Amino acid sequence: MQIYLPIADLPVNVFLVLGMGLAVGYISGMFGIGGGFLMTPLLIFIGISPAVSVATVSSHIAASSFTGAISYWRRRALDIALAMMLLSAGIVGTATGVWLFTELRALDQLDLVIGLAYVTLLTVVGGMMIYESVQAVLRTRRGQPATLRRPGSHTWIHGLPFKLRFKRSKIYVSAIPVWTIGFLIGFVGAIMGIGGGFLLVPMLIYFLRVPTATVIGTSMVLTLITMASATVMHAATNHLVDAVLALILMVGGVIGAQFGARTGQKMRGERLRLLLGLLVFAVGLRFAYQLVVKPDDLYSLRLVGSG
Amino acid sequence: MRRLTALALLFFACSAGSASAERLVVSLSNHRVAVTSNFVGEDLVLFGTIEPDPVRSALGPPYDLVVTVTGPQQTLRTRRKQRVLGIWVNVDWREFISVPSYLAVLSNRPVTEIADQETLRKLQIGLNYFLLPQRIGPDVADTVPDDPFRLAFVRLQRQQGLYRESSTAVTFLTPTVFRAAIPMPAAVPTGNYAIEVELFSQGKFVARTNTALEVIKIGFEQYVADAARDYGLLYGMATAAMALLIGWFATVVFRRD
Numbered sequence: 001m002q003i004y005l006p007i008a009d010l011p012v013n014v015f016l017v018l019g020m021g022l023a024v025g026y027i028s029g030m031f032g033i034g035g036g037f038l039m040t041p042l043l044i045f046i047g048i049s050p051a052v053s054v055a056t057v058s059s060h061i062a063a064s065s066f067t068g069a070i071s072y073w074r075r076r077a078l079d080i081a082l083a084m085m086l087l088s089a090g091i092v093g094t095a096t097g098v099w100l101f102t103e104l105r106a107l108d109q110l111d112l113v114i115g116l117a118y119v120t121l122l123t124v125v126g127g128m129m130i131y132e133s134v135q136a137v138l139r140t141r142r143g144q145p146a147t148l149r150r151p152g153s154h155t156w157i158h159g160l161p162f163k164l165r166f167k168r169s170k171i172y173v174s175a176i177p178v179w180t181i182g183f184l185i186g187f188v189g190a191i192m193g194i195g196g197g198f199l200l201v202p203m204l205i206y207f208l209r210v211p212t213a214t215v216i217g218t219s220m221v222l223t224l225i226t227m228a229s230a231t232v233m234h235a236a237t238n239h240l241v242d243a244v245l246a247l248i249l250m251v252g253g254v255i256g257a258q259f260g261a262r263t264g265q266k267m268r269g270e271r272l273r274l275l276l277g278l279l280v281f282a283v284g285l286r287f288a289y290q291l292v293v294k295p296d297d298l299y300s301l302r303l304v305g306s307g
Numbered sequence: 308m309r310r311l312t313a314l315a316l317l318f319f320a321c322s323a324g325s326a327s328a329e330r331l332v333v334s335l336s337n338h339r340v341a342v343t344s345n346f347v348g349e350d351l352v353l354f355g356t357i358e359p360d361p362v363r364s365a366l367g368p369p370y371d372l373v374v375t376v377t378g379p380q381q382t383l384r385t386r387r388k389q390r391v392l393g394i395w396v397n398v399d400w401r402e403f404i405s406v407p408s409y410l411a412v413l414s415n416r417p418v419t420e421i422a423d424q425e426t427l428r429k430l431q432i433g434l435n436y437f438l439l440p441q442r443i444g445p446d447v448a449d450t451v452p453d454d455p456f457r458l459a460f461v462r463l464q465r466q467q468g469l470y471r472e473s474s475t476a477v478t479f480l481t482p483t484v485f486r487a488a489i490p491m492p493a494a495v496p497t498g499n500y501a502i503e504v505e506l507f508s509q510g511k512f513v514a515r516t517n518t519a520l521e522v523i524k525i526g527f528e529q530y531v532a533d534a535a536r537d538y539g540l541l542y543g544m545a546t547a548a549m550a551l552l553i554g555w556f557a558t559v560v561f562r563r564d
Contacts, residue, residue, distance in 0.1 A: 004344050004493075006524070006531040011347060011493045059550045066554030108386050108397045116394075224554075228547040235543025239535050243546045250550060254557035291394040298389070299459035304382040304402060 007242035008052045014248060016046065021252020025064060028253070029260025030267075031276045032068065032216045034061035034195030034223050037122065037283060039249065048245070050111050054101070054193030055234035055241045056249070061195040062227040063250040064257050069220040078217030079168040082210065083225075085175065086182035086218075090226045093186025098233040101191055105238070108302065117192050118287040125199060126281025133274035140270065169214045177207055186226045190233070195223035198280060328360030331516040333504050340491055340522040351489040351520065357506060359483055360513075371414070371421040371507040372477050373432050374487045378409025378469075378522075379498030385460045401456040402442045408496040409469050410437060413476035413487050422510045430505060430512060434461055434472045468492035497522045 002011045020042050028035030036057050043053035072078045104110040162175040181203050185196040200219045204210040210218065235241040264272060333355035340349055357370055382404050386397040414421060418433040427436040435452040439460065443450070450457055464470035469492065477487045489502075499521055506514040524532055534542045 002345055002347050002493075004342060004346050004528055006528040007535055009494065011345075059546050062547060063550035063554040063557075066551050067557045070555065070558040108384065108400060112394075112396055228550065231547045231550065232540065232543035235535065235546060236540040239539050241535065241543060241546050243531055243535070243542070243549065246546055247549065247553075250553045254553055258557065258561040294390075295388055295395055297459075297463070298387050298395075299456075299463060300386050300388070300397070301460070301463050302384045302386065304384050 003244065003248075005048075005242050005245050007240060008048045008056075008245060010047060012046065012048075012245075017245065017248045018252040020046075021060070021249040022256035023252075025253035025256025026260035026263075027256075027279070028064055029257030029262075030264035031198070031260075031272060032201075032220075032264065033197040033276070034065055034227070035253070036061045036189075036194035036196075036227075037118070037192070037198065037280065039253075040193040041118070041283060041286070043245075048242075050114055051101075051105060051238065052240045052242055052245075054114065054191070055231075055238060056246050057193040058189070058227045058230040058234060059241060059243075059246040060249040060253055062224055062231060064253045065195060065197070065220045065223040065227065067254050067257060069217065069224050072217030072220060075217075077214055078221055079166055079210070079214045080221070082166045082169055082171075082178070082214075083218045083221040085164065085166075085178050086185070086222050087225050089179035089182030090186035090222060091229060093183035093188075094190045094226050094230050095186075095233060096183075097187040097190025098230065098237055101234075102237055112291075114192060115287050115291050117188065119284055119291060121188065121192070121199070122280050122284025123288065124284075125202070126277050126279075126284050129202070129273055129277030130281060131277075133270045133277055136270035137274065169210045169218070171209055171211075173208050181207065182222070185222065186230075189223075189226050190230050195227050197223050198276065329506060329508075329514040330358040331504055331506055331514045332356050332358065333502075333516055333518055335502070335518055335520060338518075338520050340495070340520065342495070342497060342522065342524045342528060343526055344528060346493060348493040348495070349491045351491060353487040353489060353502065353504075353518075355485050355487075355504060355516075357483040357485070357514075368509050369482060370479075370513075371416065372479075372485055372487075373418060373421065373505045373507070374411075374413040374477060374489070375432065375437075375503040375505070376409065376411040376413070376489055377407035377501050377503075378496050379407070379500070380405040381408040381496070382406070383460070385456050385463070387456070387459070401460075403460055404440050404442055404447055406439050408498070409500065410434070410464070411470070411476075411489060412437070412472040413489065414474050415477040415479060415485070417474040418472070421507050422512070426510070426512060432505065434465075434470060467494060469494065469496075491522070495522055497524050 001014045003014045004011045020039070024035040024039045024042070027038060039060060040053050040057045043057065044050050069078065101110065104113050163172055164175050165172045181200070185200050188194065189196045197219050200222060201215055204215050204219065205212065231241055333353055336352040340351070353374060382402060383406065384400050384402050386400040388395045389398040391398065412418065412433050418427060427433055431437050438449050439457060440447045440449050441456065461470055471490065477485055479485045500519060502518045502520065504516050505512060
């Protein structure tokens with residue numbers, strides 16, 4: 001069944017898009033991430049322009065992270081104070097990202113920057129995740145406890161001024177790294193069409209020492225608000241959000257996420273992280289391949305204006 | 308039935324016969340193409356008759372016919388990638404100013420056999436001879452037909468089905484009655500389309516007429532597209548609200564605790 005997308009301006013198969021929503025939703029439920037880094041490339045692959053994909057996926061992530069945030073809220077497993085602190089900088093990051101997105105589009109370099117950002121971010125983060133989880137798997141093999149949180153170990157980050165106490169997460173950290181992380185997540189999210197959950201969770205654990213109990217819930221609240229505001233900003237400035245496409249993706253995504261979450265709960269933490277690391281790394285390599293290999297067509301068109 | 312009505316309409320349609328003796332009368336099967344949610348493209352049919360010049364028809368040469376359909380104008384940028392430090396980057400581009408978003412050249416045999424290059428260029432017939440102005444420095448001009456950017460532009464538009472040249476789309480039912488199939492692909496741009504019909508005899512242009520059609524988005528699609536363009540902020544807030552609603556709805560439906 002074909003349906004015409006009003007903003008992307010092309011017909012797509014409803015079941016194909018719904019299936020993509022389900023598949024990405026399953027993965028996102030399994031790992032507790034938004035799945036934007038998978039959804040955006042998939043949409044580009046089926047012929048939707050990178051700009052419309054990035055803008056539309058933000059609303060899809062808002063839906064799936066809201067689902068997640070509600071269930072974590074019910075379990076009291078999120079730190080609202082920390083989320084709000086991250087958010088104050090996140091909104092600034094998103095606005096900067098949307099602005100840069102508009103500028104790059106005008107310079108015909110948006111696709112390149114999206115590609116480069118994906119390669120760098122995904123291969124680096126994926127590589128780090130693989131390394132870390134392989135170490136953890138090996139440690140458990142040897143019978144040592146797999147500890148992520150090393151209490152009492154302080155880094156230079158803990159020496160920074162403007163310290164704040166976050167009661168729910170039981171941490172006492174400077175506002176500077178919190179704001180920096182929030183800004184970065186908002187910024188890359190707006191440019192790359194990703195929620196940034198797979199970046200935010202490790203950052204919160206390693207840099208701020210947020211306990212695993214509250215980290216995913218907190219990350220979801222942040223993702224929810226940055227992505228909801230990215231949707232509004234992309235719609236207001238670039239007019240690129242396709243509500244019909246978003247609706248199909250969301251419906252598939254939230255259903256898939258429920259089943260993914262059940263699978264994820266049955267798996268061990270380090271195995272899950274290894275799998276996610278491999279997935280992130282593979283998507284990064286795919287983008288690298290695309291940039292390096294000679295394209296089928298050296299020429300491409302972009303609509304500048306009507307008339 | 309549709310054909311009969313179309314033929315009946317021929318007699319009421321007017322023509323622009325110019326000074327020559329032939330008169331062209333055409334009628335389109337449908338003047339309005341509606342793009343709805345399940346639009347996958349459509350073929351329009353143009354019927355027409357030639358009221359022949361008695362002297363010329365006595366000589367007995369067959370007529371040739373070219374139908375040129377042009378969609379609403381757009382400005383498009385054609386970009387070329389080049390390898391820079393190992394990766395492929397858009398390094399060069401040309402802007403094609405106010406070119407048709409849709410361009411179909413339909414004829415009964417290849418346009419190069421219908422008339423000589425000079426005539427084709429003058430009348431802008433065929434994808435090679437249609438004027439596609441580029442911005443070159445401070446000037447706006449068309450280049451030679453084998454300019455790489457122009458070739459790439461036409462090729463990319465052809466791949467999308469938006470530009471096409473067909474030497475079989477016009478068929479003569481009798482020596483003076485013809486029919487032309489105008490393909491409208493799924494990605495057809497909305498707006499007003501002009502249809503130019505040109506008649507040739509022995510390589511000479513003899514008559515022309517024109518008609519028009521309109522491609523419109525209707526119903527929900529139009530509503531969404533308009534809202535996104537005119538009320539971006541509200542539209543964005545509505546989309547975000549929809550996201551929250553669906554997210555919340557999922558937790559209600561799948562609640563396990």
